[in-house]
Each structure stands twice: as C-alpha cells, then as structure tokens.
Amino acid sequence: MTIPRYYEFQNPVKINAGEDALRTLPAELKRLQAARPAVITDKGVSNAGLLDHVLNGFKNSDITIGLVFDETPSDSSVTVVNRIADLFIENNCDSIIAVGGGSAIDTAKAVNIVVSENEKDLRKFVGADRLSARPKPLIVVPTTAGTGSEVTLVAVISDTEKGVKLPFTSRLLLPSVAVLDPKMTISLPPRLTATTGMDALTHAVEAYTCLQKNPMSDAFAWSAISLISNNLEKAVSSGQDTSARFAMANASLMAGVAFSNSMVGAVHAIGHACGAVAHVHHGNAMAILLPYVMKFNLDTIGHLYAELLLPLAGAEIYANTKPTLRARKFIEEVLLLNYRLSKLCAMPVKLNQAGVKRADFKKIAEMAVNDGAMLPNPKDLSESDVLSILNEAY
Amino acid sequence: MAIRTDIEPQREDLKYHAVKVGFMALGRALQSASHFENEVIAEASAWNEGFTFSMDVKHTGPSLVMQKQGRILKFLGNEKCSNADLIVEIQDLETAFKMITTQAGAHHVFAENKISVIGNIPDSMRLIRLIYIIEGYLFPKFLNKNILKRSPVMTLQKQFNRLHILTKGMLFGK
Numbered sequence: 001m002t003i004p005r006y007y008e009f010q011n012p013v014k015i016n017a018g019e020d021a022l023r024t025l026p027a028e029l030k031r032l033q034a035a036r037p038a039v040i041t042d043k044g045v046s047n048a049g050l051l052d053h054v055l056n057g058f059k060n061s062d063i064t065i066g067l068v069f070d071e072t073p074s075d076s077s078v079t080v081v082n083r084i085a086d087l088f089i090e091n092n093c094d095s096i097i098a099v100g101g102g103s104a105i106d107t108a109k110a111v112n113i114v115v116s117e118n119e120k121d122l123r124k125f126v127g128a129d130r131l132s133a134r135p136k137p138l139i140v141v142p143t144t145a146g147t148g149s150e151v152t153l154v155a156v157i158s159d160t161e162k163g164v165k166l167p168f169t170s171r172l173l174l175p176s177v178a179v180l181d182p183k184m185t186i187s188l189p190p191r192l193t194a195t196t197g198m199d200a201l202t203h204a205v206e207a208y209t210c211l212q213k214n215p216m217s218d219a220f221a222w223s224a225i226s227l228i229s230n231n232l233e234k235a236v237s238s239g240q241d242t243s244a245r246f247a248m249a250n251a252s253l254m255a256g257v258a259f260s261n262s263m264v265g266a267v268h269a270i271g272h273a274c275g276a277v278a279h280v281h282h283g284n285a286m287a288i289l290l291p292y293v294m295k296f297n298l299d300t301i302g303h304l305y306a307e308l309l310l311p312l313a314g315a316e317i318y319a320n321t322k323p324t325l326r327a328r329k330f331i332e333e334v335l336l337l338n339y340r341l342s343k344l345c346a347m348p349v350k351l352n353q354a355g356v357k358r359a360d361f362k363k364i365a366e367m368a369v370n371d372g373a374m375l376p377n378p379k380d381l382s383e384s385d386v387l388s389i390l391n392e393a394y
Numbered sequence: 395m396a397i398r399t400d401i402e403p404q405r406e407d408l409k410y411h412a413v414k415v416g417f418m419a420l421g422r423a424l425q426s427a428s429h430f431e432n433e434v435i436a437e438a439s440a441w442n443e444g445f446t447f448s449m450d451v452k453h454t455g456p457s458l459v460m461q462k463q464g465r466i467l468k469f470l471g472n473e474k475c476s477n478a479d480l481i482v483e484i485q486d487l488e489t490a491f492k493m494i495t496t497q498a499g500a501h502h503v504f505a506e507n508k509i510s511v512i513g514n515i516p517d518s519m520r521l522i523r524l525i526y527i528i529e530g531y532l533f534p535k536f537l538n539k540n541i542l543k544r545s546p547v548m549t550l551q552k553q554f555n556r557l558h559i560l561t562k563g564m565l566f567g568k
C-alpha cells in the first residue's frame with residue numbers, strides 16, 4: 001500500500017448501531033442539548049410503520065417531538081425544503097431527525113442550512129464550503145443501505161423552477177449521529193435493496209481506487225466490500241434476514257465514510273449523467289456501469305482492482321487466481337454478482353434495459369466529462385471514451 | 395530559547411514572483427491558443443461573452459484573470475477579480491509553486507483538498523481541461539507526464555502550435 005504524500009480524512013459522526021439503537025435517540029438529543037426535534041421523513045417510511053419504531057424510541061423519555069413531516073418527495077426541491085423550514089420555526093424545533101433514504105436525508109440537511117443560516121434562498125449556498133452558521137443537531141436514521149448520506153457532507157436538492165440540481169458540500173452538513181437499527185431496513189423491496197447495495201459497492205470500489213484514496217478511507221472501503229460480498233444477495237433474496245440487513249447497513253455507512261473522504265470517480269460521473277438525461281435510478285446506473293468503467297481503467301489502476309478480489313471473492317478464489325489475472329477476475333466477479341442479482345430481482349444489467357436510448361449517448365457523454373467526479377478518476381476520459389463505455393454497457 | 399512575541403509571518407518573495415511569471419506564461423499561452431487551437435476554441439465556445447475566471451492564490455496572490463472577449467480568451471492580469479463568474483482558489487503559495495513547476499497536477503491538488511471552487515462545476519472542469527491543454531504545449535513530455543493524466547500526442551500540427559505559442563504567444567499573446 002502506498003500512502004499519499006498528503007491527505008485529509010474526517011469522520012466526526014457518532015455511530016449508534018445494533019438492536020434497539022433507536023432507543024438511544026432521547027439520550028443523544030440531550031447530549032446535543034436539544035429538546036424538540038423535528039422528524040423529516042417520507043410516506044413510504046410512515047406507511048411501512050417505520051416511523052412508529054422511531055416514535056416508540058421516545059417512550060418514557062422527556063422529549064417532545066416538535067414536528068413530524070412525512071411528505072418528502074423522492075426528488076426533493078427547494079420549495080419542500082422551505083416549507084419544512086417554516087414548520088420547523090413555527091413549531092419551535094431545535095434539532096432534526098432524518099428518517100429515510102437519500103432524499104429525506106438530503107432534505108433534512110438542506111432544511112438545516114435554511115434554519116441555521118436564517119436565509120431562505122438556498123441558491124446562495126450552492127457549491128463547496130459556502131456555509132458559516134453553526135448547524136442544528138442532526139440525527140440520521142437510514143432506511144436504505146446504499147447512499148451513505150448518514151455520514152457524508154453532501155446534499156443535493158432540485159431547483160424545479162430552473163430544472164437543475166443544486167449540490168451543497170460543507171463539513172457543517174455532517175450529521176451529529178447516525179443510528180443504524182436492524183429493523184429499519186427490513187422492508188426495503190428486493191430490487192431497491194440490490195441497486196442501493198451496488199451503489200454502496202461502487203462507493204467502496206471508487207474510494208479505494210481513485211486519486212484521493214488514503215490509508216483511512218482504504219480501511220473503510222475494504223471492510224465495506226467484504227460485508228457486501230457476504231450479505232447483499234442474502235438481503236435481496238430473504239429480506240427478513242435481519243443480520244444480512246444490518247450488515248448491509250454497516251457496509252453502506254462504511255462505504256459512505258470512505259467516499260466522503262476520498263471521493264468517487266468515473267462510474268459516478270457517467271451515472272449522474274445517465275440519471276439526469278435518461279432518469280436511470282442512481283444505484284442501477286452504478287451496477288450497470290461499474291464493470292465497464294473498471295475495464296476502461298484497468299491499465300491504470302488494475303493493481304488496485306486486483307487487491308479488491310480478496311474481500312469480494314474470498315481467500316480461496318484470490319489464492320487460486322494468478323496475480324496477473326486478479327484484476328480481470330475482480331471485474332468478472334462484479335459482472336457475475338450483477339447477473340445473480342438480476343436473476344433474484346430482475347435488476348437491469350444493461351443500459352437498454354434501464355431505459356437509456358442510443359440517442360441519449362451524446363448528451364450523457366457531454367455531461368459526464370463536466371461532472372466533478374471525473375477529476376479524481378485516475379485515468380483521463382474524453383467524450384469519446386465515455387461513448388465507448390456507454391456502447392459496451394448498452 | 396528566548397521568549398519572542400508578535401512573530402509576523404514570513405514572506406517568500408521569490409516564490410511569489412515565480413508563480414506570477416508562471417501565471418503570466420499560462421495566461422498568454424491560453425490567450426494565444428484561443429486564436430487558433432481547435433480544442434481550446436471548442437472548450438471556450440461554451441462560455442458566454444464576458445465570462446471571467448480568476449485563479450487566485452489565497453492570502454498572498456497572485457491571480458490569473460482571464461475573460462472571454464469575442465472568440466478570444468483575454469489575459470487580464472494578475473490582480474484578483476472578486477466578482478468573476480468562476481473563482482478557483484489555491485490554498486497557498488507553496489501549492490501554486492508546485493503546480494507551475496510541474497511537481498503537482500490540478501487533479502493532485504484537488505485530491506489534497508488544496509483547491510476550492512466558487513462557481514459551477516462544469517465551468518471548473520472546463521477550465522481544468524483548458525489548463526491541461528496548455529500545459530501539454532508549455533512543458534515537454536518528460537515534465538508534463540507528472541501533471542497530466544494523459545500526455546498529448548504531438549502531431550505535426552501540434553508541433554507547429556507549440557512553436558507558435560512559445561514564441562509569438564509568449565511575447566504578444568497572439
């Protein structure tokens with residue numbers, strides 16, 4: 001392992017994980033000197049009864065929930081954020097509990113910007129490091145296992161008026177606590193379990209192989225891959241398997257810590273563009289593109305893919321594969337994983353199955369080379385490189 | 395050791411001037427290339443008339459300020475422009491010095507969290523590609539391979555371009 005000549009790493013998020021972790025919510029709020037939290041979630045969570053689990057965590061405590069908002073849409077917007085911020089203030093809330101997947105968590109982070117900076121126009125804070133006010137305590141309870149948002153410093157919110165996505169990054173967006181309770185991811189449907197799991201795998205692989213990698217992020221990425229390899233298929237095929245579900249929640253969080261510090265690469269750059277142009281679900285875009293982007297990167301970072309064969313395929317396969325063939329074997333193992341997942345839950349493994357048209361390619365390629373995630377990718381990609389990857393993945 | 399108080403930060407004037415000369419060379423070369431280099435023309439065409447970017451070294455300066463004027467990217471000098479459309483801040487003089495002396499490429503500096511961007515991401519990606527193109531001309535392969543992910547293939551046309559940029563470009567920005 002080579003250590004970069006300089007790197008930075010930070011993960012200040014406290015992690016409360018395991019059986020009845022939700023019961024720690026009142027104590028955590030007290031520790032953070034908060035007494036009236038606002039719960040931000042979505043209809044899926046409340047209909048599945050998951051919100052009740054959270055509220056039950058407050059039984060016999062002296063904390064009053066100031067507000068429950070369960071109308072967060074799957075693609076959250078500035079309007080929604082401002083509406084929740086108004087309710088937060090009207091109801092004298094002093095902290096936020098986000099319960100849900102990427103959208104609810106990103107919405108909660110953005111609400112935190114509005115109520116802490118005391119400024120309604122979110123656009124003023126778009127970009128990196130534009131925040132200055134001390135944020136309200138934010139506790140995150142993820143109900144999907146993939147985005148890693150519970151430990152990342154990013155939020156993305158749609159500006160529906162202008163039809164663009166607004167990215168916010170700041171250390172001040174980092175949650176105070178992430179609560180992983182095995183009962184919270186149990187109801188995630190098989191397909192979503194598979195695609196969000198592949199998103200987590202992609203976070204770990206890109207974190208381990210891209211330019212900002214460092215010994216700390218490597219450790220998180222490595223363990224995440226090992227957990228995903230042993231548990232993703234189980235979580236997809238038998239959703240009630242709490243130990244597989246809990247392992248995936250841990251893997252997703254660890255991959256989140258890894259990529260939050262070492263960034264992602266070309267899979268994400270092209271995936272973001274597929275999402276924007278052809279509305280491909282993020283996790284599904286990751287699953288489809290990961291093997292083909294790795295094939296492209298092979299001559300530059302093959303030695304790192306070779307190392308990852310061990311956590312992905314296990315000691316026996318690793319030892320029985322010639323060192324010069326391990327990188328290719330790793331890519332093959334990811335492809336095989338995709339096909340097995342596809343058998344289990346009909347997850348698309350090619351772009352044409354995911355609704356992408358060849359006519360979209362040009363636009364996707366143009367957008368992808370302008371995506372910030374291209375920068376940490378160790379190998380340069382031109383538009384024509386992206387086009388050939390898209391062709392292969394079609 | 396004696397007790398000392400009010401220790402003012404030292405200045406590295408030599409490095410400052412080296413970076414300033416480096417920025418001027420980069421600025422003139424980019425201005426020159428924007429007249430005739432196809433990739434530069436294609437990248438710059440995405441920017442509207444008057445689009446300005448300012449690449450600043452935090453605290454000390456200098457800056458590299460350029461503006462789209464007609465088809466040309468015009469080098470405006472080394473004074474920071476705080477209302478530019480795109481501001482790229484290099485964290486310190488040492489980092490900027492490493493960049494202009496081919497010890498670190500833009501992607502390395504990003505990886506070390508030593509650059510921050512105010513403006514939109516596609517514009518900053520475009521600026522980085524422009525800088526890569528110019529560095530490919532300014533530095534021979536044995537140097538540019540340290541700072542570019544992919545060294546350009548020097549076709550005959552590119553050899554001519556390089557000659558043009560290193561002579562007329564450096565002197566007059568034409």
Ligand SMILES: [Fe+2]
Pocket residue numbers: 147199202203268282286
């Ligand atoms: Fe992702």
